[in-house]
Amino acid sequence: xxxxxxxxxxxxxxxxxxxxxxxxxxxxxxxxxxxxxxxxxxxxxxxxxxxxxxxxxxxxxxxxxxxxxxxxxxxxxxxxxxxxxxxxxxxxxxxxxxxxxxxxxxxxxxxxxxxxxxxxxxxxxxxxxxxxxxxxxxxxxxxxxxxxxxxxxxxxxxxxxxxxxxxxxxxxxxxxxxxxxxxxxxxxxxxxxxxxxxxxxxxxxxxxxxxxxxxxxxxxxx
Amino acid sequence: xxxxxxxxxxxxxxxxxxxxxxxxxxxxxxxxxxxxxxxxxxxxxxxxxxxxxxxxxxxxxxxxxxxxxxxxxxxxxxxxxxxxxxxxxxxxxxxxxxxxxxxxxxxxxxxxxxxxxxxxxxxxxxxxxxxxxxxxxxxxxxxxxxxxxxxxxxxxxxxxxxxxxxxxxxxxxxxxxxxxxxxxxxxxxxxxxxxxxxxxxxxxxxxxxxxxxxxxxxxxxx
Numbered sequence: 001x002x003x004x005x006x007x008x009x010x011x012x013x014x015x016x017x018x019x020x021x022x023x024x025x026x027x028x029x030x031x032x033x034x035x036x037x038x039x040x041x042x043x044x045x046x047x048x049x050x051x052x053x054x055x056x057x058x059x060x061x062x063x064x065x066x067x068x069x070x071x072x073x074x075x076x077x078x079x080x081x082x083x084x085x086x087x088x089x090x091x092x093x094x095x096x097x098x099x100x101x102x103x104x105x106x107x108x109x110x111x112x113x114x115x116x117x118x119x120x121x122x123x124x125x126x127x128x129x130x131x132x133x134x135x136x137x138x139x140x141x142x143x144x145x146x147x148x149x150x151x152x153x154x155x156x157x158x159x160x161x162x163x164x165x166x167x168x169x170x171x172x173x174x175x176x177x178x179x180x181x182x183x184x185x186x187x188x189x190x191x192x193x194x195x196x197x198x199x200x201x202x203x204x205x206x207x208x209x210x211x212x213x214x215x216x217x218x219x220x221x222x
Numbered sequence: 223x224x225x226x227x228x229x230x231x232x233x234x235x236x237x238x239x240x241x242x243x244x245x246x247x248x249x250x251x252x253x254x255x256x257x258x259x260x261x262x263x264x265x266x267x268x269x270x271x272x273x274x275x276x277x278x279x280x281x282x283x284x285x286x287x288x289x290x291x292x293x294x295x296x297x298x299x300x301x302x303x304x305x306x307x308x309x310x311x312x313x314x315x316x317x318x319x320x321x322x323x324x325x326x327x328x329x330x331x332x333x334x335x336x337x338x339x340x341x342x343x344x345x346x347x348x349x350x351x352x353x354x355x356x357x358x359x360x361x362x363x364x365x366x367x368x369x370x371x372x373x374x375x376x377x378x379x380x381x382x383x384x385x386x387x388x389x390x391x392x393x394x395x396x397x398x399x400x401x402x403x404x405x406x407x408x409x410x411x412x413x414x415x416x417x418x419x420x421x422x423x424x425x426x427x428x429x430x431x432x433x434x435x436x437x438x439x440x441x442x443x444x
Contacts (some may be wrong), residue, residue, distance in 0.1 A: 130377065130378060130379055131378060131379060131382060132378055133378040133381055133382065136378075136382055155352065155402055156352060156353060156354055156355040156358075156401050156402050156403075157352055157353060159355055159386075159390075159400070159401070160353060160355065160358055160382060160385075160386050162389070163382075163385040163386045163388065163389035163390065164381075164382050164385045164386075166385065166388070166389050167384070167385035167388050167389070168381075168385065178381070179378050179381070180377055180378050181378075
C-alpha cells in the first residue's frame with residue numbers, strides 16, 4: 001500500500017476537488033498531455049495545474065485548493081498536472097493500492113489504514129530530488145498514528161519522519177511556511193494555499209488511485 | 223564544501239586509520255579496482271574493505287575501526303572499498319573541498335568549518351538509495367553546531383537532520399543500534415564497531431579528499 005503526499009499543493013488540491021464534487025481526478029505528468037486528455041474527454045471537464053507554482057495558459061484552474069469550490073467542481077472530471085505531485089502519483093501507481101493523503105484528510109487516511117497487514121510505503125513528493133519538510137511532516141504524522149494503533153516495524157526513513165513530526169508537528173501552518181516549498185509559495189503570494197493545506201482533517205474522504213484509465217476517485221465514504 | 227559521513231562504518235574507519243598512522247586512504251568503488259590499485263603502489267600498502275558488511279578474500283583488513291591500530295597502520299597507504307561510503311566520497315569529489323566526518327571527529331570538523339563562507343553540503347551515504355539514521359544524525363549534529371556558531375540558512379534536508387538529532391542525539395550508541403545499518407551490523411556480530419562509531423570526539427583530526435590521485439589525507443592537525 002502506497003500513500004502519496006504532496007501537501008503543497010497537489011494532494012491537498014486533489015482531496016479538496018473530490019470533496020467539492022469532482023467525480024475523478026486524472027493526473028498527468030506533462031502539460032501537453034493534460035491538454036490533449038482534457039480535449040478528448042466527454043462531459044464536464046476541468047483542466048488544472050501549475051508549473052513553477054503558477055497557473056498555465058488556457059487552463060481552467062491553477063493548483064490552489066481554494067479555487068476548487070463546489071460550484072466549480074460538481075460532477076466534473078479534473079485533469080491535473082503539477083510539477084511534483086502528479087508525478088509522485090504516477091510513480092506510486094505500481095503499488096497494490098495507492099491512497100492520496102494530505103493534512104486535510106489525515107485522520108480519514110489513518111482510519112482507513114488501521115489494521116492494514118501489508119507494508120505501508122509513504123511516498124513524499126520531492127522537489128529536485130530533495131525531500132520537502134511538509135511532506136516528511138505528513139509522513140511522520142501518519143507513522144505516529146499507525147504506530148499508536150499497534151506494534152509497527154519502522155525503517156530509518158520512517159524514524160526520520162517521526163523525528164520531523166516531533167520537532168515541527170506542534171504548529172502545522174508554521175512548519176508549512178518554514179519549508180522551502182512554503183517559502184516559494186509565500187513569495188508568489190499564495191498565503192491562502194498554505195492556510196488551506198494546514199487545515200487538519202477538514203475533509204473525511206480517502207481518495208485512491210484506480211487504473212485503466214489512471215484516475216483518483218473517492219473510496220471512503222462510498 | 224562537502225562533508226561526507228558514513229558513520230557505519232567507512233568514515234569512522236577512515237578517521238581511525240589516519241589517526242593510527244596511515245599516510246593516505248585511497249577510496250575505490252569496486253573490489254577488483256582496489257586489488258589492482260593496491261598491487262600497483264610502492265611502499266607499505268594495506269587493502270581494506272567489505273561487501274555485505276564482511277571482509278573480502280585476500281584483503282588485509284575488513285571495515286571494522288578496531289582493526290586499524292597504530293601497529294598495523296603506521297606509515298601505510300590504505301586502499302579502501304566499501305559498499306556505500308567510498309562511493310559517497312567519490313560522488314562528492316567534484317566539490318571545492320571535501321571533508322570526511324564521523325562522530326569520532328565531529329568537533330574537529332565543526333571547528334574546521336567555523337566561519338566557512340561557502341555553502342556546506344552534508345552528504346550522507348545511502349543504503350539502496352535510502353537515508354541511514356546514523357548519517358542523518360551526524361548531519362544533524364553538524365547543522366546544530368554550525369547553526370550555534372552564527373546565523374545559517376538551512377534547507378529542508380538540514381531541518382530534517384536537525385529534527386533527527388533532536389530526537390535521537392541524546393544517546394548516540396542507542397541510535398546507532400536502532401537504525402537499519404546498525405541492526406545489520408549487530409546481526410553480523412559487529413557490536414564493537416558500533417561502540418567505536420559512537421565514540422564522540424575520540425580523534426581531533428580532519429581528513430580531506432585530494433585529487434590526482436584521489437586520496438584522503440589528514441589536513442588538521444598539520
